[in-house]
Every structure is written in structure tokens, then in C-alpha cells.
Amino acid sequence: MDSSLSFKSGLRDVLPTVFGYVGVGLAMGIVANTSHLSVLAVLLMSLIVYAGSAQFIIISMLLAGSPVSAIVLSTFLINSRMILMSMTVARYFKRDSLLQNIGLGTLLTDETFALSMNKLNVTDQKLRPTWLHAANVVAYLVWAAATVVGCLLGNLIADPDQFGLDFAVVGMFIGLLYLQIITDRSKPLATQAEVVLFVAVCMFFLMRFFPGNIALLIATLLGCGFGMVVSPK
Structure with missing residues (x-):
């Protein structure tokens, strides 16, 4: 690319x-x-x-x-x-x-x-x-x-x-x-890894309560918010 x-x-x-x-x-x-x-x-x-x-x-x-x-x-x-x-x-x-x-x-x-x-x-x-x-x-x-x-x-x-x-x-x-x-x-590699891990954990728990696609949407929103918090200023 x-x-x-x-x-x-x-x-x-x-x-x-x-x-x-x-x-x-x-x-x-x-x-x-x-x-x-x-x-x-x-x-x-x-x-x-x-x-x-x-x-x-x-x-x-x-x-x-x-x-x-x-x-x-x-x-x-x-x-x-x-x-x-x-x-x-x-x-x-x-x-x-x-x-x-x-x-x-x-x-x-x-x-x-x-x-x-x-x-x-x-x-x-x-x-x-x-x-x-x-x-x-x-x-x-x-x-x-x-x-x-x-x-x-x-x-x-x-x-x-x-x-x-x-x-x-x-x-x-x-x-x-x-x-x-x-x-x-x-963005530092560690920060990206933190966000990926956070979304994966969210999906693991959300899948227990919501259908897959709804869980994915919620996990995405939570991941965006988490990324904003942990990203270097």
C-alpha cells in the first residue's frame, strides 16, 4: 500500500x-x-x-x-x-x-x-x-x-x-x-494493544446478555470511549 x-x-x-x-x-x-x-x-x-x-x-x-x-x-x-x-x-x-x-x-x-x-x-x-x-x-x-x-x-x-x-x-x-x-x-503499540484487549473482553461479557451484532455495536462504542481515555494527549 x-x-x-x-x-x-x-x-x-x-x-x-x-x-x-x-x-x-x-x-x-x-x-x-x-x-x-x-x-x-x-x-x-x-x-x-x-x-x-x-x-x-x-x-x-x-x-x-x-x-x-x-x-x-x-x-x-x-x-x-x-x-x-x-x-x-x-x-x-x-x-x-x-x-x-x-x-x-x-x-x-x-x-x-x-x-x-x-x-x-x-x-x-x-x-x-x-x-x-x-x-x-x-x-x-x-x-x-x-x-x-x-x-x-x-x-x-x-x-x-x-x-x-x-x-x-x-x-x-x-x-x-x-x-x-x-x-x-x-499511537504507541501498547495503547493499541490495550484497546484491542478491552474490546475483546467487552465482547466476551456482552455476548452473554446480547445478540452478537448488538454486542459488537456496544463493544465498539465502549472501545472508542476507552481509546479516548488511554490515548496520549
């Missing part, structure tokens, strides 16, 4: 990240196929919903016969963390148009958000729409393609977990966290 913020640089920077999309997208497509969803339904879900964890939940709720209102509410709660991420990224695009910001926020994901935070460490805390558009669009198209291929392969693979595809996104986030820690020179 270099300091360039061109469209081409965005394509190059996002390529290692999309391998995680391929693994999880294939798994999602396979699960959708075994749940009797058509290829068209999977494609439309990936293009419109575009949220891995939410799409798994939607499939399970459809099979259970849940009402549409419950599915919509669950999807909103699962993806509510994106409000925080979009607000964080938006401050780097204050000089850009509202339309540009809407486009960037619409396709922003956990992975492209983390990629953006890593990019800031080598660009003197600057981002450009062309760079993020490239990363977002590639991730978007790869995800849609992977879910469709997974759906087509669904008849051949009965159990996607046997290939470890469900761990792909976890491994990807571990890699992104590592890159963030080793490239961010603005």
Missing part, C-alpha cells in the same frame, strides 16, 4: 481484501441454494442488501416464516454499526458533494472501512472519492459474483463448513487489524 489515491491504486489496494469476500460469498450462495433460493434471488439480495451477516440471517428467517417487519428490523440492527463507520469516514470527504458522499456511504463495508483507516496512515490522513469508489465497487461486484457462483455450486457442496469457508472473513479481519497496528505510528 502506497500514498497514491488514484482509482488504479484503489483497485490494487482492495485486491487482497476481496479474497475474504470470495470465501464468505461462496458459503452464502451455497447456504442459499440449500435453502431453495433461486440464483436470481441470491443475485438481487447481494446487490440490494449487500451485507454478508444480514443475508445469512435473512435466509434463516425466510425459512422460519418470519414476518417481513421482523426481517427488516433485524437487518437494520445487524448493520447499524455502519452508521458509526460512515460518520467516521465522512469527515474526510467534507469538500465533496452530497451525491459523492451518498455513493461512498452506500457501498462502504467493514472491509473497505478498515482498508480506508489503513490508507490514512500512508497518505497524511487524506482520502479521495476516486480511491474509495474503486475499492467499494470492486468489493461490491466480487461479493455479488461469489454469491451467485456459490449458489450455482450449491448442488455439489452439501456442507460448506467442511472447507472452512465460514472462517474466511475472520481471517481477513485479523489481517486488517495487524496491518492497522503495524502501520499506525501515531
Whole structure:
């Protein structure tokens, strides 16, 4: 990763990240196929919903016969963390148009958000729409393609977990966290480790009382507050 913020640089920077999309997208497509969803339904879900964890939940709720209102509410709660991420990224695009910001926020994901935070460490805390558009669009198209291929392969693979595809996104986030820690020179390594450990402990206890995505949102907010307290002035 270099300091360039061109469209081409965005394509190059996002390529290692999309391998995680391929693994999880294939798994999602396979699960959708075994749940009797058509290829068209999977494609439309990936293009419109575009949220891995939410799409798994939607499939399970459809099979259970849940009402549409419950599915919509669950999807909103699962993806509510994106409000925080979009607000964080938006401050780097204050000089850009509202339309540009809407486009960037619409396709922003956990992975492209983390990629953006890593990019800031080598660009003197600057981002450009062309760079993020490239990363977002590639991730978007790869995800849609992977879910469709997974759906087509669904008849051949009965159990996607046997290939470890469900761990792909976890491994990807571990890699992104590592890159963030080793490239961010603005904060001491010990401080970053303290924040990571604090969030992990919060998640451990919160998972006992809240659903996973709600626990993640609360742990994120607590981690932000803890980071502000322990960061050097």
C-alpha cells in the first residue's frame, strides 16, 4: 500500500481484501441454494442488501416464516454499526458533494472501512472519492459474483463448513487489524494493544446478555470511549 489515491491504486489496494469476500460469498450462495433460493434471488439480495451477516440471517428467517417487519428490523440492527463507520469516514470527504458522499456511504463495508483507516496512515490522513469508489465497487461486484457462483455450486457442496469457508472473513479481519497496528505510528503499540484487549473482553461479557451484532455495536462504542481515555494527549 502506497500514498497514491488514484482509482488504479484503489483497485490494487482492495485486491487482497476481496479474497475474504470470495470465501464468505461462496458459503452464502451455497447456504442459499440449500435453502431453495433461486440464483436470481441470491443475485438481487447481494446487490440490494449487500451485507454478508444480514443475508445469512435473512435466509434463516425466510425459512422460519418470519414476518417481513421482523426481517427488516433485524437487518437494520445487524448493520447499524455502519452508521458509526460512515460518520467516521465522512469527515474526510467534507469538500465533496452530497451525491459523492451518498455513493461512498452506500457501498462502504467493514472491509473497505478498515482498508480506508489503513490508507490514512500512508497518505497524511487524506482520502479521495476516486480511491474509495474503486475499492467499494470492486468489493461490491466480487461479493455479488461469489454469491451467485456459490449458489450455482450449491448442488455439489452439501456442507460448506467442511472447507472452512465460514472462517474466511475472520481471517481477513485479523489481517486488517495487524496491518492497522503495524502501520499506525501515531499511537504507541501498547495503547493499541490495550484497546484491542478491552474490546475483546467487552465482547466476551456482552455476548452473554446480547445478540452478537448488538454486542459488537456496544463493544465498539465502549472501545472508542476507552481509546479516548488511554490515548496520549
